[in-house]
Amino acid sequence: MKRLLIVPFLAAAVGCTSSATDTRPPISELKPGLNMIDIGDPSWGVAAAYVKDGHVVYLEQRLGALKPKAYRDESPEQPANEIDMRFVDETGKTFFVQRGGDTFVDQSWNDDITMSLKNPAPDDQRERDFVLAREAAGLFAHAAPPELKPYAFHAEQYAERPAPSEDPEMIKKRDSIEASRPTDTEYGNYGFGGAWWFEGDLYSKNTGCAFWVCLAKHSGVALWAYQTSWQLAVLACNHGNCPGGSGMSYNCYSTSGVWRNDVTISVETNGNTSIGGGCLTGYSWNSGGYNHLCNDDSAYELWQVKNGGPGNGGSYDTNGDGYSFIYTGAGTGGDGGWVNYACTCAYNNGCNNDWSRPICP
Amino acid sequence: MNRKLIAGGALVAAGVVVFGVVMMRRHRGPHHAHHDVSPHGNGIDQSDPSVSFEAMLNAPEAATPCETAFGAIEAEQNTAKLRGTKSIFQWVAPKSDFLAACQALSADQQRCMAPRYRKDHADECMRVRPAEDQLKKMVVGVPVPEPSVPQ
Numbered sequence: 361m362k363r364l365l366i367v368p369f370l371a372a373a374v375g376c377t378s379s380a381t382d383t384r385p386p387i388s389e390l391k392p393g394l395n396m397i398d399i400g401d402p403s404w405g406v407a408a409a410y411v412k413d414g415h416v417v418y419l420e421q422r423l424g425a426l427k428p429k430a431y432r433d434e435s436p437e438q439p440a441n442e443i444d445m446r447f448v449d450e451t452g453k454t455f456f457v458q459r460g461g462d463t464f465v466d467q468s469w470n471d472d473i474t475m476s477l478k479n480p481a482p483d484d485q486r487e488r489d490f491v492l493a494r495e496a497a498g499l500f501a502h503a504a505p506p507e508l509k510p511y512a513f514h515a516e517q518y519a520e521r522p523a524p525s526e527d528p529e530m531i532k533k534r535d536s537i538e539a540s541r542p543t544d545t546e547y548g549n550y551g552f553g554g555a556w557w558f559e560g561d562l563y564s565k566n567t568g569c570a571f572w573v574c575l576a577k578h579s580g581v582a583l584w585a586y587q588t589s590w591q592l593a594v595l596a597c598n599h600g601n602c603p604g605g606s607g608m609s610y611n612c613y614s615t616s617g618v619w620r621n622d623v624t625i626s627v628e629t630n631g632n633t634s635i636g637g638g639c640l641t642g643y644s645w646n647s648g649g650y651n652h653l654c655n656d657d658s659a660y661e662l663w664q665v666k667n668g669g670p671g672n673g674g675s676y677d678t679n680g681d682g683y684s685f686i687y688t689g690a691g692t693g694g695d696g697g698w699v700n701y702a703c704t705c706a707y708n709n710g711c712n713n714d715w716s717r718p719i720c721p
Numbered sequence: 722m723n724r725k726l727i728a729g730g731a732l733v734a735a736g737v738v739v740f741g742v743v744m745m746r747r748h749r750g751p752h753h754a755h756h757d758v759s760p761h762g763n764g765i766d767q768s769d770p771s772v773s774f775e776a777m778l779n780a781p782e783a784a785t786p787c788e789t790a791f792g793a794i795e796a797e798q799n800t801a802k803l804r805g806t807k808s809i810f811q812w813v814a815p816k817s818d819f820l821a822a823c824q825a826l827s828a829d830q831q832r833c834m835a836p837r838y839r840k841d842h843a844d845e846c847m848r849v850r851p852a853e854d855q856l857k858k859m860v861v862g863v864p865v866p867e868p869s870v871p872q
Contacts, residue, residue, distance in 0.1 A: 428759075428765035430765055430774060431765070436841070570836050599759060
């Protein structure tokens with residue numbers, strides 16, 4: 361009898377183990393409300409899900425590198441590490457993602473962004489997702505134990521923002537976009553169905569402050585992708601405070617100005633020795649003629665909004681907006697090679713060697 | 722009976738453990754903690770302004786916040802000189818003038834002149850910001866150019 365009891369149980373356990381995959385639990389395995397899926401390893405990240413009215417959104421965060429000390433000193437209330445955070449809908453599509461530093465901690469998130477742009481969700485679902493995400497974030501922030509304080513911080517910051525469908529500013533922008541949408545003609549439907557409209561919102565804050573004199577600005581950009589609803593947000597924190605979060609002031613926004621197909625968003629993608637968009641130089645607070653800095657990252661991110669993607673090297677000034685991401689002056693070894701961006705941007709009136717934030721092209 | 726109960730209890734406990742492990746494995750996936758140094762973050766920490774700020778924060782505590790503040794500026798200027806770079810301050814008053822102007826500030830403002838105190842009390846210090854002309858009697862920072870739209 362004992363054997364009979366033990367065998368089916370172990371068989372079931374083995375069966376579960378052999379079919380185990382690294383997937384999010386489906387809604388059928390979750391209870392209504394907040395579900396803490398994985399909060400056991402704060403050095404790695406967290407995963408949670410929120411179920412309401414038969415729908416689910418997933419909250420995921422990953423711990424990245426330690427922030428620069430200057431930013432930690434400047435904002436001690438913020439998490440010490442760069443943290444990536446995203447929300448994923450019930451079909452596995454990412455619809456909000458916030459990146460702490462140079463790259464996503466989990467590189468697969470890049471592909472997920474691309475997938476979301478290729479397969480947008482129905483408008484009503486996506487609008488609901490953003491609302492659920494906000495509720496999830498608030499509950500997570502409240503329920504997170506003390507050791508998860510850095511993750512609770514970003515969740516709480518998210519919860520304080522209105523969902524796009526509840527945000528008067530986003531509604532106004534949506535109405536403006538729709539008012540200028542090209543209409544179909546008798547020659548065919550080219551009402552730009554399936555194409556994307558991008559927006560980039562620039563935020564910044566003073567940093568490097570002593571004696572009430574602040575010597576630099578940290579900036580970040582919130583990139584939004586719109587089709588027939590706000591579908592995806594990609595926020596670039598550029599190693600410091602995140603756009604839209606506490607301490608960051610809204611400055612201005614750029615739009616793509618046209619509808620684009622086959623778009624991608626990579627935000628700032630370079631390290632010191634590799635290029636995913638335009639920089640080979642060291643990173644600093646001060647571009648110093650050849651270093652680049654967070655404000656260059658922001659310039660590049662805003663430029664992506666204009667361009668509909670990160671481009672592939674060479675001259676980036678495709679829109680004639682004054683953003684030449686080519687620098688051929690001191691620091692290039694006289695070979696005239698392009699080494700970084702936003703250092704000769706003519707319209708910024710001296711963004712070379714400055715510490716200022718970029719304009720919105 | 723007792724043996725049966727114990728065996729049953731053990732079985733249930735084992736089941737709970739196995740189930741828990743299975744669920745964790747299923748939904749956690751591999752955890753790869755990411756603690757690499759950020760190239761850009763590291764660049765910021767090694768930049769001249771960061772080193773200058775560190776020099777100010779590490780300057781010794783003096784008898785008064787105003788003296789601490791002046792000592793911090795001297796430390797920053799010495800560091801910049803040693804590194805062959807420019808100070809982050811465009812102009813600093815002579816010590817006697819600096820101390821006189823500083824001591825004319827309120828006690829709250831004087832406390833915030835000390836860089837370490839200011840770092841730990843950013844909001845509080847922002848609320849007690851002195852008037853611009855008072856600040857200019859002590860120190861002027863390198864200006865941050867604001868972007869302008871092309872004409």
